[in-house]
Amino acid sequence: MPRFDLLLRGGRLVDPKNEVEGVFDIGIEAGKVVEVGNDLPGAMAWRIVDLDGYTLIPGVIDTHTHVRGPAQLMMAKAGVCTALDMGDVRGVIDEFHNRGCGLNIAGLQIVGPPWPHGEPSAQDIAGFVDEVMADGAIGVKILGAYRPATLRATALMIEMANRARVYVAMHAGTLEHGSDFDGMVEAIELAGDNCLHVAHVNSYLRGLHRDAAEEALAGLAVLKGKRNIVSESYLAVINGTGGKIGKDGLPESPVARNCLKIGGYSVDDKGFEAAIRDGYAQVYAGEEGGETVLLSGREGVELWRAQGTDTGASFRVNSPRSTMLLATTKDEQGEFIVDAISTDGGNLPRNVAVQSVLSLVRYGALSMEDFIWKVSTVGALMLGLPGKGHLGVGADADITVLDLRLGKAIMTVVGGKVVMAHGVVYGSEGTLLTTGRGERRAREAGLKYQIVDPAEMWLYTKRLSGLPG
Numbered sequence: 143m144p145r146f147d148l149l150l151r152g153g154r155l156v157d158p159k160n161e162v163e164g165v166f167d168i169g170i171e172a173g174k175v176v177e178v179g180n181d182l183p184g185a186m187a188w189r190i191v192d193l194d195g196y197t198l199i200p201g202v203i204d205t206h207t208h209v210r211g212p213a214q215l216m217m218a219k220a221g222v223c224t225a226l227d228m229g230d231v232r233g234v235i236d237e238f239h240n241r242g243c244g245l246n247i248a249g250l251q252i253v254g255p256p257w258p259h260g261e262p263s264a265q266d267i268a269g270f271v272d273e274v275m276a277d278g279a280i281g282v283k284i285l286g287a288y289r290p291a292t293l294r295a296t297a298l299m300i301e302m303a304n305r306a307r308v309y310v311a312m313h314a315g316t317l318e319h320g321s322d323f324d325g326m327v328e329a330i331e332l333a334g335d336n337c338l339h340v341a342h343v344n345s346y347l348r349g350l351h352r353d354a355a356e357e358a359l360a361g362l363a364v365l366k367g368k369r370n371i372v373s374e375s376y377l378a379v380i381n382g383t384g385g386k387i388g389k390d391g392l393p394e395s396p397v398a399r400n401c402l403k404i405g406g407y408s409v410d411d412k413g414f415e416a417a418i419r420d421g422y423a424q425v426y427a428g429e430e431g432g433e434t435v436l437l438s439g440r441e442g443v444e445l446w447r448a449q450g451t452d453t454g455a456s457f458r459v460n461s462p463r464s465t466m467l468l469a470t471t472k473d474e475q476g477e478f479i480v481d482a483i484s485t486d487g488g489n490l491p492r493n494v495a496v497q498s499v500l501s502l503v504r505y506g507a508l509s510m511e512d513f514i515w516k517v518s519t520v521g522a523l524m525l526g527l528p529g530k531g532h533l534g535v536g537a538d539a540d541i542t543v544l545d546l547r548l549g550k551a552i553m554t555v556v557g558g559k560v561v562m563a564h565g566v567v568y569g570s571e572g573t574l575l576t577t578g579r580g581e582r583r584a585r586e587a588g589l590k591y592q593i594v595d596p597a598e599m600w601l602y603t604k605r606l607s608g609l610p611g
């Protein structure tokens with residue numbers, strides 16, 4: 143009987159955590175790496191994939207995604223093995239059967255107003271947390287920019303999540319401050335001594351008030367040394383928000399208003415239309431061939447009008463001058479100030495972590511080790527998954543195979559199964575990462591699942607650790 147379910151032969155393995163770099167064969171059995179060596183015998187394998195000329199890294203973990211529509215297809219194609227959905231675990235569970243691609247996905251559920259009694263009580267929040275954990279979430283996401291609460295309610299949500307030791311992430315913003323530098327500072331202040339994942343920090347540091355690079359440096363200075371704060375940033379130029387114009391003639395989304403301001407457009411219906419016409423804004427036009435389509439120009443304006451402006455919208459708002467600083471800056475101890483590189487992608491066509499970071503590696507702004515840390519190893523810490531983020535014997539066989547000449551992923555292996563090869567997705571279903579409290583929901587939904595413990599995640603363990611790695 144062959145010993146390996148899968149033998150990956152002849153690729154260049156880069157596994158910084160285990161200090162391994164070189165051409166190796168990887169033998170995989172029952173979803174785990176069981177042997178790393180040279181000339182592993184092909185007769186011992188059910189299936190052999192020759193990866194001569196390609197580079198193998200620990201599977202990419204995207205710590206900020208939105209898993210809906212064609213998201214899983216798009217992520218598998220981008221080399222993502224594991225993802226954190228930022229806000230809709232219920233939707234994620236529904237989609238595993240329909241559009242699952244064999245990926246590992248953990249989910250948060252959005253918490254926020256309207257509350258039944260206006261301001262939430264501690265019991266309201268505790269009740270909400272219990273409900274979403276039973277629904278399979280690993281925690282909650284506070285969506286301050288879109289569903290702003292009072293300072294008191296926001297601080298209470300963070301506090302209650304910490305008390306329950308569940309995951310808690312926040313898109314900055316309250317009734318006092320918006321989705322900008324001040325909102326980010328406020329979110330960190332509201333956390334106090336509690337732990338908080340500050341989501342997509344680049345989106346507060348795009349140059350709304352000052353030069354984008356200046357804002358990025360100011361943001362980095364605020365984040366530096368805060369071991370109760372975990373964060374990620376993404377590198378795509380486009381963001382994602384809503385296109386709707388309200389009855390008052392103004393964009394309903396506060397983020398869209400900021401984007402128009404940054405782009406130099408008037409913050410109204412006319413300005414929005416001009417932004418779409420110019421291509422600064424794009425509107426969502428459904429999907430084609432498993433990819434979300436965005437439109438601008440005259441077509442975009444027509445679609446936006448035909449939908450009564452109620453479309454999703456993306457602005458070309460992220461300044462690379464800011465996103466590059468956030469992705470690459472380390473502190474004096476050599477630790478990255480922003481923990482991870484994410485995408486905030488999924489269904490939006492910006493699952494570009496691998497491609498963008500590889501271009502930074504080629505440029506010399508990051509090393510290959512930095513790249514693997516920021517797109518995989520720290521993500522494994524962030525989700526409390528000791529079997530991921532490295533490829534030693536006993537590790538989960540989650541592997542992203544790169545073509546460094548093309549600067550992109552050409553194969554995605556999850557749990558020893560090839561879920562994507564050369565742009566074709568073969569995976570189905572997937573694994574829900576949930577807590578013991580969500581196990582019943584996962585079983586009822588007929589899903590494969592893995593139990594994780596938020597108390598063991600970087601959110602809560604970062605402050606206990608010294609230098610990572």
Ligand SMILES: [Zn+2]
Pocket residue numbers: 206207208228486
């Ligand atoms: Zn997001």
